[in-house]
Amino acid sequence: MGVADLDDYPWDSMAPFAQRARRHPDGIVDLSIGSPVDPTPAVVRDALAAATDAHAYPQTVGTPALRDAIAAWFDRRRGVPGLGRDHVLPTIGSKELVALLPTLLGLGPGDVVVHPRAAYPTYEVGARVAGAVPVACDDPGEWPDATRLVWLNSPGNPDGRVWDAAALRAARERARQLGAVLAGDECYAELGWEAPWDAQPIPSVLDPRVTGGELSGILSVYSLSKQSNLAGYRAAFVAGDPALIARLLTARKHLGLMPPGPVQAAMAAALGDDAHVEAQRERYRSRRAVLKPALEAAGFRIEHSEAGLYLWATEGRDAWESIGRLADLGILAGPGVFYGPHFPRHVRLSLTASDERVAAAARRLRGEPAPAEVVSATPSRGS
Numbered sequence: 001m002g003v004a005d006l007d008d009y010p011w012d013s014m015a016p017f018a019q020r021a022r023r024h025p026d027g028i029v030d031l032s033i034g035s036p037v038d039p040t041p042a043v044v045r046d047a048l049a050a051a052t053d054a055h056a057y058p059q060t061v062g063t064p065a066l067r068d069a070i071a072a073w074f075d076r077r078r079g080v081p082g083l084g085r086d087h088v089l090p091t092i093g094s095k096e097l098v099a100l101l102p103t104l105l106g107l108g109p110g111d112v113v114v115h116p117r118a119a120y121p122t123y124e125v126g127a128r129v130a131g132a133v134p135v136a137c138d139d140p141g142e143w144p145d146a147t148r149l150v151w152l153n154s155p156g157n158p159d160g161r162v163w164d165a166a167a168l169r170a171a172r173e174r175a176r177q178l179g180a181v182l183a184g185d186e187c188y189a190e191l192g193w194e195a196p197w198d199a200q201p202i203p204s205v206l207d208p209r210v211t212g213g214e215l216s217g218i219l220s221v222y223s224l225s226k227q228s229n230l231a232g233y234r235a236a237f238v239a240g241d242p243a244l245i246a247r248l249l250t251a252r253k254h255l256g257l258m259p260p261g262p263v264q265a266a267m268a269a270a271l272g273d274d275a276h277v278e279a280q281r282e283r284y285r286s287r288r289a290v291l292k293p294a295l296e297a298a299g300f301r302i303e304h305s306e307a308g309l310y311l312w313a314t315e316g317r318d319a320w321e322s323i324g325r326l327a328d329l330g331i332l333a334g335p336g337v338f339y340g341p342h343f344p345r346h347v348r349l350s351l352t353a354s355d356e357r358v359a360a361a362a363r364r365l366r367g368e369p370a371p372a373e374v375v376s377a378t379p380s381r382g383s
Helices: 010-022 042-050 064-078 095-104 122-130 165-178 242-255 261-271 275-297 319-328 355-366 372-380
Strands: 088-092 112-115 133-136 147-153 181-185 218-223 235-240 301-303 310-314 347-350
Touching: 010 319, 042 261, 064 088, 064 235, 064 261, 088 095, 088 242, 095 122, 095 147, 095 218, 095 242, 112 122, 122 133, 122 147, 147 165, 165 181, 235 242, 235 261, 275 301, 275 310, 275 355, 319 347
Parallel strands: 112 133, 112 147, 147 181, 181 218
Antiparallel strands: 088 235, 218 235, 301 310, 310 347
16 A cells, blocks of 8 residues: 555545534634644744754754754653663654654565554554554554554543553563564653643653663654644654664655754754743643533543543544534534544544633533623634
8 A cells, every 4th residue: 555545634524514613603613633722932933033044954863952952851851861862863743753654664564563542543554555554452462473563652642541651661571572663652741631640750662661771672752743832843853772763864864854954943942941841731731621521511421531632532422423513512523433443432622722712612511601792703703
């Protein structure tokens, strides 16, 4: 299977529901894709502006300043000490790496790529583009003998599941038995909500408690889209086994996968500033505290969702019926079937809407009227 053989993009099928939601008198509340709505921090924008004289080709490997910033961030924020420049590599967002990793590692027919049962669909897409076999499985004991790449996603998209250090260590041991690369997609790791993750860091696959200090065969993938509102910058990186990083670097040089120079400067600035990350985390915490009880009052049960950017919910009916019910309330969500065939009765709702829009969604879910001033202002609101 090649790129030309991929199915239609699933989110395109949401257009009729978006139209229904826009007909609501108080406008649409879009909780579907999860695209950040809050401002990009000034420290990042200033760094980008200062780097706009970018006349030379950027470095595929990343500037020394960026690589040092990534390594320092892992030490300070993720509890992973000792990384050097040869352990890290910037990427053009994380989605391209997720989609290309099986190909960049040389996987092909007969090779198995394991991914979570509730999964970001690009894991499967990447496997199929490489000609490998995608397998949805959360139990390391059931991973097939032909497994050559394992994707973990902690906190999970869509379900917010967190793998603790013991579970990650068991996954690491199983991957080593199989001779498989273990890749942790960890882009929501700063967003822990429920105990113990509200008070302690969510562990990385590179955590010494997981690796025992031995990084061979392990990669961690991270994005600044959510913690720093840099989705439009396409700013991410991969870290881990230096031998694997070197292989990826060589392939990416041949393919011209170079993060733009100004973006690399912006990334270094973002990674060096923790204050804006804490501020953004508080925004999402506050919105979650409004939306979650409103969904429960409307008859939805929230499953997992102890961390991450989404609420994974079910009201015990077909997901498309729930999507339709929400659309009639002016709320756009995502159906569970987009994240695997195992979840035909779930929906995913993101926390990436303004405080005002999240509050509007909560009112509608509770059957409360909108304030008069909000309704009167509706004609001037865009779609």
